[in-house]
Amino acid sequence: MRGKWLLFAGGTLIVAAGAGALTYYLRQPPPKPTKAATAPVLPTGSEVHITGSIRAVNLVLVPAPVDGVAEEFPVKPGDEVFEGQILGRISNETLKETSREAELEVERAQARVNDAESLLIATRLEDSRAAADASRARIEFQRAERTYQRQQLLNAEGATPRNTYQKSLQDYEVAKKESDTLQTLSNTLQDRIQGVIKDIDLAKKALAEKVQNLESARSSLSSADLLAPADGLVISIGKSAGEEVRKGMPDLITIATDLSQLELVLEPEPPILKRLRAGQQALVQVAELPGNGLPSKVKSVDGGKVIVEFSSPSTLIRPGMTAVGTLKLN
Structure with missing residues (x-):
């Protein structure tokens, strides 16, 4: 029994001592922070x-x-x-589309020039044949005209048969009609040629404008290149x-x-x-x-x-x- 009392008393003393130490620690002022070591100032000229x-x-x-x-x-x-x-x-995309459209416009304008030039070649070939026919008909008409004039004089003097005179008149009228018809055709073809030439000039002018537009479009498109x-x-x-x-x-x-x-x-x-x-x-x-x-x-x-x-x-x-x-x- 005595040992238990001694053990209890010893424990009480220990607790009391710990409480006293804690109270003392709490009453102490907090420690002042220590200053960090500052780097030394380098001298001038360093x-x-x-x-x-x-x-x-x-x-x-x-x-x-x-x-x-x-x-x-x-x-x-x-x-x-x-x-x-x-x-x-x-x-x-806008510049690309403009350039593509300009290319199509040039192609269409070039096609019109080509068509007009082909028409001019065909018209000149037709005119060449018509001119040859008109020349031949003119010669035939001149021959028939001389025969008719001769028969007309003979007929007035009663020195040629009536049938021969009528035949020369008929040949003269047929030759004259054919010559006039072929000459009119030749003249028409000449006018047509002049018209086609004018169309070609206009088509080439339009083509030049389209080419200029294309060059401008391509220039704008090439401006998108960074040089x-x-x-x-x-x-x-x-x-x-x-x-x-x-x-x-x-x-x-x-x-x-x-x-x-x-x-x-x-x-x-x-x-x-x-x-x-x-x-x-x-x-x-x-x-x-x-x-x-x-x-x-x-x-x-x-x-x-x-x-x-x-x-x-x-x-x-x-x-x-x-x-x-x-x-x-x-």
Whole structure:
């Protein structure tokens, strides 16, 4: 019994001691936070090395010439292009339909010219035969006319049989009628030829207008081709094949035209940024171009970015590459 009392008393003491320790801990003020170790301030003239991206200075933008859908881009960013090279095409159904209709109009106008020229050939051939017949009939008529005049004189003197005179008159009248008929036909065919010639002239004039319309339609259609305005390097293409394009989109394709003048874009931390100034000297180091670096100069410090301009001695250095800019702190 005595042992149980001792065990109970010991447990009570332990609980009381724990409660007292907890009360003491809760009454203590919270510990003050320890200050993080600050980076040492670099002295003036210290060099910093900042990695950035190279970009071109001289850019040419190829805008979208018409509304439509990007049909294809045979080039991609990083490709070298030459002036006049086709960079892409924009599909415009209105321009295509106009061109197709203009082609049909030219075909129809050409068919009218061909038909008129064929008619002229046939009419001239018919006129040639009619002229030959008229010439033959004229000769026959002149012969019959001389015979009739002779028989007429003889008949007046009673020196020719009546039947012979009547026969010469009949032959004369038949020959005259045939000659007049064939001559009229020949004259008609001549007039027809002149009319066909006029029709040909009008048809050719209409054809020339249709051809001009076709050339204009094809020119408009070819304007949907995107051509490189200068030699250079494709930097970016703003649309993919199949995407809709609006006329006047300024940066559908971007080309760098002079890779000897480049810029390095750096984004240093604010403490470093505020100690850099435009106009200060710098070095640009590119892995693809071993050496001590390229002498350069800070062009601007603005908007959280440092722009370093430099001249590239090699075509190995291209926009989009990574380089390290070395600058001294002010």
